[in-house]
Amino acid sequence: xxxxxxxxxxxxxxxxxxxxxxxxxxxxxxxxxxxxxxxxxxxxxxxxxxxxxxxxxxxxxxxxxxxxxxxxxxxxxxxxxxxxxxxxxxxxxxxxxxxxxxxxxxxxxxxxxxx
Amino acid sequence: xxxxxxxxxxxxxxxxxxxxxxxxxxxxxxxxxxxxxxxxxxxxxxxxxxxxxxxxxxxxxxxxxxxxxxxxxxxxxxxxxxxxxxxxxxxxxxxxxxxxxxxxxxxxxxxxxxx
Numbered sequence: 001x002x003x004x005x006x007x008x009x010x011x012x013x014x015x016x017x018x019x020x021x022x023x024x025x026x027x028x029x030x031x032x033x034x035x036x037x038x039x040x041x042x043x044x045x046x047x048x049x050x051x052x053x054x055x056x057x058x059x060x061x062x063x064x065x066x067x068x069x070x071x072x073x074x075x076x077x078x079x080x081x082x083x084x085x086x087x088x089x090x091x092x093x094x095x096x097x098x099x100x101x102x103x104x105x106x107x108x109x110x111x112x113x114x115x
Numbered sequence: 116x117x118x119x120x121x122x123x124x125x126x127x128x129x130x131x132x133x134x135x136x137x138x139x140x141x142x143x144x145x146x147x148x149x150x151x152x153x154x155x156x157x158x159x160x161x162x163x164x165x166x167x168x169x170x171x172x173x174x175x176x177x178x179x180x181x182x183x184x185x186x187x188x189x190x191x192x193x194x195x196x197x198x199x200x201x202x203x204x205x206x207x208x209x210x211x212x213x214x215x216x217x218x219x220x221x222x223x224x225x226x227x228x229x230x
Binding site (some may be wrong): 033035042044045047050052091100103104105106108 | 219
């Protein structure tokens with residue numbers, strides 16, 4: 001079974017600085033998707049960024065980028081120029097490309113932005 | 116466009132009562148997912164449907180839980196009888212085959228409290 005691990009329950013960063021959230025996963029599949037979701041206090045789940053395992057290039061969405069290390073099964077999220085609105089829970093998630101459509105989530109990292 | 120709609124947004128009930136959570140997926144989406152979020156277990160899939168047919172219900176905790184999807188625009192998750200340990204946020208999500216990464220769009224969630 002696939003597992004996703006987020007080893008940082010909480011992180012904090014000064015406004016305008018850069019922070020990196022860690023995620024590791026375990027799977028026997030060679031092709032899959034990885035995601036980072038943001039959950040603000042409103043509890044709405046918002047997709048931040050996605051990565052296909054078959055792509056070597058790291059995904060980037062504006063201030064958000066990932067460091068995908070397939071061999072190490074690592075998928076970290078870097079937030080540049082942190083803003084107050086980035087404060088939220090961040091969840092790493094895994095989904096197989098073929099077969100089961102379900103998302104497997106990590107336990108989340110609570111990110112605090114210090115003004 | 117309306118996103119995934121869930122009702123009610125909050126539900127408070129007493130142990131032993133029947134609880135019904137409702138979900139309207141995004142029009143045209145052929146997958147529907149029910150997830151549960153608790154402090155202890157994080158976010159976990161309960162069940163998902165494809166074209167109104169249950170595909171994976173291995174996450175349904177026990178016989179007290181049941182889910183139905185009578186048509187493409189409506190699904191229910193029922194708990195009977197409810198217990199305090201069922202207190203959680205229940206999310207519904209939907210996706211469409213062929214969309215990039217089959218991205219799942221989440222509803223706002225229903226916060227259930229069982230006293």
